[in-house]
Amino acid sequence: xxxxxxxxxxxxxxxxxxxxxxxxxxxxxxxxxxxxxxxxxxxxxxxxxxxxxxxxxxxxxxxxxxxxxxxxxxxxxxxxxxxxxxxxxxxxxxxxxxxxxxxxxxxxxxxxxxxxxxxxxxxxxxxxxxxxxxxxxxxxxxxxxxxxxxxxxxxxxxxxxxxxxxxxxxxxxxxxxxxxxxxxxxxxxxxxxxxxxxxxxxxxxxxxxxxxxxxxxxxxxxxxxxxxxxxxxxxxxxxxxxxxxxxxxxxxxxxxxxxxxxxxxxxxxxxxxxxxxxxxxxxxxxxxxxxxxxxxxxxxxxxxxxxxxxxxxxxxxxxxxxxxxxxxxxxxxxxxxxxxxxxxxxxxxxxxxxxxxxxxxxxxxx
Numbered sequence: 001x002x003x004x005x006x007x008x009x010x011x012x013x014x015x016x017x018x019x020x021x022x023x024x025x026x027x028x029x030x031x032x033x034x035x036x037x038x039x040x041x042x043x044x045x046x047x048x049x050x051x052x053x054x055x056x057x058x059x060x061x062x063x064x065x066x067x068x069x070x071x072x073x074x075x076x077x078x079x080x081x082x083x084x085x086x087x088x089x090x091x092x093x094x095x096x097x098x099x100x101x102x103x104x105x106x107x108x109x110x111x112x113x114x115x116x117x118x119x120x121x122x123x124x125x126x127x128x129x130x131x132x133x134x135x136x137x138x139x140x141x142x143x144x145x146x147x148x149x150x151x152x153x154x155x156x157x158x159x160x161x162x163x164x165x166x167x168x169x170x171x172x173x174x175x176x177x178x179x180x181x182x183x184x185x186x187x188x189x190x191x192x193x194x195x196x197x198x199x200x201x202x203x204x205x206x207x208x209x210x211x212x213x214x215x216x217x218x219x220x221x222x223x224x225x226x227x228x229x230x231x232x233x234x235x236x237x238x239x240x241x242x243x244x245x246x247x248x249x250x251x252x253x254x255x256x257x258x259x260x261x262x263x264x265x266x267x268x269x270x271x272x273x274x275x276x277x278x279x280x281x282x283x284x285x286x287x288x289x290x291x292x293x294x295x296x297x298x299x300x301x302x303x304x305x306x307x308x309x310x311x312x313x314x315x316x317x318x319x320x321x322x323x324x325x326x327x328x329x330x331x332x333x334x335x336x337x338x339x340x341x342x343x344x345x346x347x348x349x350x351x352x353x354x355x356x357x358x359x360x361x362x363x364x365x366x
Contacts, residue, residue, distance in 0.1 A: 072244060080113070086240065092176065099141065102139050110219060115154060165268050166229055170267035198267075271304075274300075316350065
């Protein structure tokens with residue numbers, strides 16, 4: 001067993017030194033459902049309003065280390081992932097449900113992994129109970145007591161925590177209120193579509209010729225990535241794992257009149273989502289559904305290690321850009337997505353009264 005794995009396991013054993021455990025309630029009679037997780041930006045099948053009482057929701061995640069391309073110029077990095085995607089898949093449950101996670105670390109992995117759920121209570125967000133070395137799996141169950149969208153991420157201990165997070169090993173879980181979302185006046189709100197956008201800051205080292213380095217395995221680049229990261233200036237800021245991941249053929253879609261829920265997560269760094277040509281009709285600051293949403297927002301804030309949720313009803317067709325309104329990061333580093341909306345144009349909302357042409361008005365004499 002290598003030193004990296006040994007160190008991580010040592011951290012996990014330290015986390016187990018809690019006080020005497022309280023007996024768990026008898027949940028043997030609760031319905032059990034298995035949720036099939038899907039790759040972002042999509043959500044698994046779910047009910048917006050819970051049917052019946054609490055359930056045990058079983059999910060399975062595999063920790064996969066893979067070499068991925070993160071930019072059109074061919075730049076690659078070793079991504080540490082849950083289920084092979086950056087970000088990891090979105091889990092959806094209702095407040096009061098139990099999440100039963102099976103976490104699998106394949107024999108082919110080079111590192112130990114675990115998961116810290118910001119939505120859970122105790123044991124470092126379950127990180128102290130889920131550490132698995134290559135070839136191991138673990139099962140943990142926790143109760144979703146808070147409504148909202150919450151980050152989860154790998155947290156094996158020490159410098160391994162930031163290294164795993166900046167290598168893509170993070171995701172989110174949405175805990176819906178049992179009676180669904182409510183607007184600022186407490187009235188029920190439903191969405192026609194929902195998209196999950198995981199923003200990721202990357203810190204990739206360059207060689208003496210200014211080219212991004214490549215490594216034979218994840219740990220080989222760890223020291224240099226952390227050294228770049230100490231400067232707190234990312235080399236890339238991307239949505240869903242790569243520059244352009246949500247543009248072109250992969251652009252998000254909607255129709256005029258549809259209400260779209262944008263779920264934004266950033267496990268490490270502050271962000272400022274904005275929808276060019278639209279608004280946040282309702283914005284749950286911090287992604288927490290127990291608080292009344294803000295209304296008519298132009299840009300909203302997502303704290304590092306947190307989330308934000310916005311709902312918008314599209315009024316006009318055409319191309320929209322969903323981006324971080326740090327425009328340098330959006331345009332130069334990659335933090336942007338495209339949205340194609342179909343439907344009929346409304347001249348009352350906007351009309352071009354004069355097309356661009358040569359200006360025949362004489363210049364003013366200064």
